Structure formats: structure tokens, C-alpha cells
Amino acid sequence: MKGSMLGNGVVGILAETSNKWERRAPLTPSHCARLLNRCCRDNTGVTRIIVQPSTKRIYHDKLYKDVGCEISDDLSECGLILGIKKPRLEMILPDRAYAFFSHNHKAQKENMPLLDKILAERVTLFDYELVDGDNGKRLIAFGKFAGRVALIDLLRGLGQRYLNLGYSTPFLSLGASYMYPSLAAAKAAVIYVGEEIAKHGLPSGICPLVFVFTGSGKGSLGAQEIFKLLPHTFVDPSKLPRLFEKAKDRTQPGQASDRVFEVYGCVVNCQDMVEHKDSPKVFDKADYYAHPECYKPVFHERIAPYVSVLDMMPIPIHTTMTWRKMA
Structure with a gap:
């Protein structure tokens, strides 16, 4: 059977098994329809698409069946099998071709x-991670949606973290990104959190609350898009010490304020790290x-x-990091 x-x-579509959160699909029903219709017109290309059934996939099985796909656990007739994350070994x-994020080229x-x-x-x-264009640039990488999801989930985790430290914050009202039916619904929830911060403020004990974004790629821009829904001010990396000095001044007798009504953003790049x-x-x-060994880390300082x-977001840095305690 080798090579046959x-x-x-x-073409086969795998049911995702890597984790309970993975609901994505490598081909949407509309993609499948286009591939199958092209075959009917030209008598070439994809003749059949077999989809493994899944009750958690964002597109339910009937949508694939309605466009002409077959629903079956058995992909043994498929020459090309597509997924998102790595499948189970079995x-x-x-003698097939597979496409998915394998996460093994870095050993x-x-x-x-x-x-x-x-x-x-x-x-x-x-391996999707290794698909690149003529200039060697990756064609499949983190996009704005990855950044948006990351920051929404981060804000939710932040609320839980601060509660464990004894601080109640508006972030506690946020759900995880997968809980929202659309980007608009998720943004509306973040906007509500921002309105609460603007109206009632944050405890001064956790402020200034500084969000640092690395790089200016699509992932970082997506995260900043969500961050900007909160009342905020962006500061230059060089101004961070002064920001904290001002916060310390506000806690002096006669200057104290027990609430802070905005958060701070800071975008850093390679020159801020090494x-x-x-x-x-x-x-x-x-x-x-070209010569990272000639540089030393400064991010941690x-x-x-x-x-x-x-x-x-992914950015080539050669540095070690220390953390400010969130208390």
C-alpha cells in the first residue's frame, strides 16, 4: 500500500483531541463546498471529504454533511488528513500526508x-508553523484574534489573581473568551469592565496597573485592541520609573487617593530588552x-x-526576567 x-x-478532517478547549476546524463547511464543487466542474482535485464526528467542533457535523461531506470516524481511505493541533499517536x-501544528521542529x-x-x-x-513564502516569512502565524483572545483570558485571570491577594476588581465579571458567542459580545463585556474602572476606580494597592506588550505584530495589535477598551494611557518604556514615582507621591499624607481610574499600557521592542x-x-x-551573543539582557532591569x-507575543529575545509582586 506504500504511497498508494x-x-x-x-481528504480527511480530524476530530481535535489535544485539549478540551480546541473547537477550531482546518476547513469550514464553506471551504469544503468550494473544493467539492470545483471537482464536479473540473473532474480534478478533491473528490471526497471525510469528517470525523465531533460534538465540540465550532461547526457541527450536519453543516459538513449538508455540503456533501461524509461523516465517519474511519479516515483510512484518505490520502491527506488535516487537523489543527497534534492528534493522538493511534x-x-x-503512508499518508498530514497537516497540523506539530510543535516538534524545535525538538x-x-x-x-x-x-x-x-x-x-x-x-x-x-507543519503549518513551517509554511513560508518566497521571502522566508511565515504565512501561518499568530493573528489579531490570538491577541484578542489572549488579553480577554488574561484579564479574567487577573481578576481571580487579585481576589486571591485580597483585592476586588471589575475584572471579576469577565468570562473566558470561549464563553462569548462573538467578538462583539466579548468586547461588550470588556467595555463594561472599563466603565466600572472609570466610574469606581481600582484599589491603589495594585496600581499603577501596567500592561506591557512586546512587539508590534498582529498578535500584539490584537491584544492592544482589547486593552484600549479600558480607560488607559500609553507610556514610553523610559517613563515607567517616573510613573511609579508619581504613584508613590500620591500616597504621601495629604495626597492620598484610594482609587485609580485608569490603567497603563507600554509597548516594548527589541531595543528595550537587550x-x-x-x-x-x-x-x-x-x-x-545575526549576533545575539554580542548582546546582554536589560529587560529584567x-x-x-x-x-x-x-x-x-512571539519576539526573539535573549533575556531573563524578574517579576514585580502583584501585591
């Missing part, structure tokens, strides 16, 4: 059994990427002591 299944025109069939220890299985079964793997060992006043991003919340 590859390119046979039958779901890897020999992540927990995913080595999956790689061993792929090699043993002579599987062709298309500096050249020999020429600290000059930062060259290209040189840093200049930024981390002032961070309440760190929203870290």
Missing part, C-alpha cells in the same frame, strides 16, 4: 513520540538578529520591575 494513498483526492495512519521533548511515530509510519507532514555589550547606546536590530501584566 497519497494524492488520491480524498490516529497516525501509515520539544513532549512531542518527540509524535515525530517518532510520523517517521516510523512513513508519513509526509506539512543592549550591545560594547556599544550600549547603539542598537542595530539586524546585527542583534528596565521593564520587568514595573510590569503588572506581560502580554508576550
Whole structure:
């Protein structure tokens, strides 16, 4: 059977099993309809699509069946099998092509059994994380939705964290991102939290509340989009010490305020995280990427002591971090 299944025109869609939260699908019903209709017109390409049944997938099985897909646990007739996250080892069939996020090209220890299985079964793997264009830039990466989801979940966790430390905050009213039926509904919930902060303030004991965003990619911009729904002020990384000095001044006798009515944002990039060992006043991003060993970390000294919340989108940094206690 070796090689006989590859390119046979039958595509399979895996039921996601990596964790209980994963509801995404590699192909939507409308994608499947387009692929199958094209085959009917041209008599080429995808002839059949077999979808493993799932009761938690965002698109329920009937939507796939309505556009001509087959619903079956058995994907043995598929030459190409698509998923989002890594499947269970027993779901890897020999001599097929698979596409999913494998998370093993950096030799992540927990995913080595999956790689061993792929090699043993002579599987062709298309790893989304390694799909790039002519210029070598990744074509499939974190987008704005990843950043939006990250910050919503972060705000929810922040409310729980502060409650454990003895502080009640408006963040406690937020649900996790998966609990909202749409982005608009999630944003409305964050806007309500912002209105509560503007009206009633935050306890001074946890302020200034500083959100630090790394980089300016789509993920970071998505997180900032949600952050901006709160009453906020952005500050330059160099101004963080002064922000805390002002907060300390407000706690002096006669100047005290027990509530703070906004949060603070700060966007940091590579030059805020490292500096050249020999020429600290000059930062060259290209040189840093090419020779990271010539640079030393400064994030833990200049930024981390002032961070309440760190929203870290992927960014190449060579640094160690210390944390300001949230109390």
C-alpha cells in the first residue's frame, strides 16, 4: 500500500483531541463546498471529504454533511488528513500526508513520540508553523484574534489573581473568551469592565496597573485592541520609573487617593530588552538578529520591575526576567 494513498483526492478532517478547549476546524463547511464543487466542474482535485464526528467542533457535523461531506470516524481511505493541533499517536495512519501544528521542529521533548511515530509510519507532514513564502516569512502565524483572545483570558485571570491577594476588581465579571458567542459580545463585556474602572476606580494597592506588550505584530495589535477598551494611557518604556514615582507621591499624607481610574499600557521592542555589550547606546536590530551573543539582557532591569501584566507575543529575545509582586 506504500504511497498508494497519497494524492488520491480524498481528504480527511480530524476530530481535535489535544485539549478540551480546541473547537477550531482546518476547513469550514464553506471551504469544503468550494473544493467539492470545483471537482464536479473540473473532474480534478478533491473528490471526497471525510469528517470525523465531533460534538465540540465550532461547526457541527450536519453543516459538513449538508455540503456533501461524509461523516465517519474511519479516515483510512484518505490520502491527506488535516487537523489543527497534534492528534493522538493511534490516529497516525501509515503512508499518508498530514497537516497540523506539530510543535516538534524545535525538538520539544513532549512531542518527540509524535515525530517518532510520523517517521516510523512513513508519513509526509506539512507543519503549518513551517509554511513560508518566497521571502522566508511565515504565512501561518499568530493573528489579531490570538491577541484578542489572549488579553480577554488574561484579564479574567487577573481578576481571580487579585481576589486571591485580597483585592476586588471589575475584572471579576469577565468570562473566558470561549464563553462569548462573538467578538462583539466579548468586547461588550470588556467595555463594561472599563466603565466600572472609570466610574469606581481600582484599589491603589495594585496600581499603577501596567500592561506591557512586546512587539508590534498582529498578535500584539490584537491584544492592544482589547486593552484600549479600558480607560488607559500609553507610556514610553523610559517613563515607567517616573510613573511609579508619581504613584508613590500620591500616597504621601495629604495626597492620598484610594482609587485609580485608569490603567497603563507600554509597548516594548527589541531595543528595550537587550543592549550591545560594547556599544550600549547603539542598537542595530539586524546585527542583534545575526549576533545575539554580542548582546546582554536589560529587560529584567528596565521593564520587568514595573510590569503588572506581560502580554508576550512571539519576539526573539535573549533575556531573563524578574517579576514585580502583584501585591
